Structure formats: C-alpha cells, structure tokens
Amino acid sequence: MKALMISAILLASCSPAASGPTPTPTATGVVPTTAVPTPTPTATVAAGLTRYTNTELGYSVDLPAGWRRAACSEGIITTAPLVASEMFMGVPEAEEIVRAGSRFARVRVTDAAGLTPSAWLERNTSEPDGKFEPVAVGGRTGARFHRG
Numbered sequence: 001m002k003a004l005m006i007s008a009i010l011l012a013s014c015s016p017a018a019s020g021p022t023p024t025p026t027a028t029g030v031v032p033t034t035a036v037p038t039p040t041p042t043a044t045v046a047a048g049l050t051r052y053t054n055t056e057l058g059y060s061v062d063l064p065a066g067w068r069r070a071a072c073s074e075g076i077i078t079t080a081p082l083v084a085s086e087m088f089m090g091v092p093e094a095e096e097i098v099r100a101g102s103r104f105a106r107v108r109v110t111d112a113a114g115l116t117p118s119a120w121l122e123r124n125t126s127e128p129d130g131k132f133e134p135v136a137v138g139g140r141t142g143a144r145f146h147r148g
Contacts, residue, residue: 045062048064049062049063049064049065050065050067051063054086056076057076057084057109058109059107059138061105061107066090067088067090067105068088068089068093069086069087069088070087070088070098070104071093071096072087072096073085073086073087074086081111082111083108083109083110084108084109084110085106087104087105087106087107088105088106088107089102090104116141116143117134117141118132118133118143120143121143121145125145127145127147129147131145131146132145133146
C-alpha cells in the first residue's frame with residue numbers, strides 16, 4: 001500500500017545546479033536515469049490549472065498556472081521500502097531556490113507498511129500540536145494533517 005502525503009517544508013536547500021537524474025529502482029537499490037515525468041493537461045482540470053501525472057508513482061496533482069515540477073525533485077529515493085519525493089514550484093527554473101519563505105508543495109510517496117493513512121501520519125509526523133482528519137484523495141482513503 002502506498003501513502004500519499006503533501007507537505008510544505010520551511011527550509012531546504014535546492015538550486016538548479018543541484019538537479020540531476022531521476023533515480024530508477026533496480027534489484028540492488030537505485031540507479032540514476034534521465035526519465036522525468038512531465039505535466040499532462042486533461043479535460044477534467046479546472047480552468048487555470050495543469051494536471052501533473054506521475055504514472056510510475058501512481059498520483060497526479062493539479063498545479064496553479066505557472067507551477068511546475070522542480071528540477072531538484074528527488075524522484076524515487078529507495079525502493080524497499082518505497083520512498084519518493086517531488087517538489088512543485090511557481091517560479092522559473094533559473095529562480096529555483098528553496099529557503100524559508102519559499103512557496104512550494106512537496107508530494108511524498110512512501111510504503112505505508114500496512115498502516116491506515118491516519119495512523120501513518122500520526123507515526124511519522126514531528127508536529128506535536130497537529131490534528132489529523134480522514135479525507136478522500138482520488139476516490140481513495142487518505143488523511144490530512146493541519147496545525148491547530
């Protein structure tokens with residue numbers, strides 16, 4: 001089972017020079033390749049949004065106009081257990097620097113180890129004052145975390 005988690009990070013280090021190949025799983029771990037999923041607009045996307053679809057990881061996200069997959073997105077990090085991460089930003093690649101105050105969204109795909117989405121979030125969050133609530137994501141059971 002995969003869990004989908006979207007989170008914002010306050011501080012990270014990322015620049016166009018840090019970008020590189022997207023890892024692809026192998027029997028021994030992760031091997032770099034150049035395959036990078038691209039946004040795929042569809043008729044069901046609301047006006048002004050572009051749908052980015054990652055068929056390898058099994059999710060899609062509707063991005064505001066001007067937003068794109070960040071060049072410094074990690075892609076698949078490990079395959080056993082599955083951990084992958086992609087970031088989305090609303091700035092041109094030449095201005096892609098993530099630091100305090102940057103606006104971006106991160107999608108993290110990870111093996112849920114048999115836990116429900118809420119149980120996974122409760123176990124894997126470091127936020128002591130957050131609240132969890134069940135949600136439906138793409139017709140599947142999910143959970144959302146929010147502060148206070």
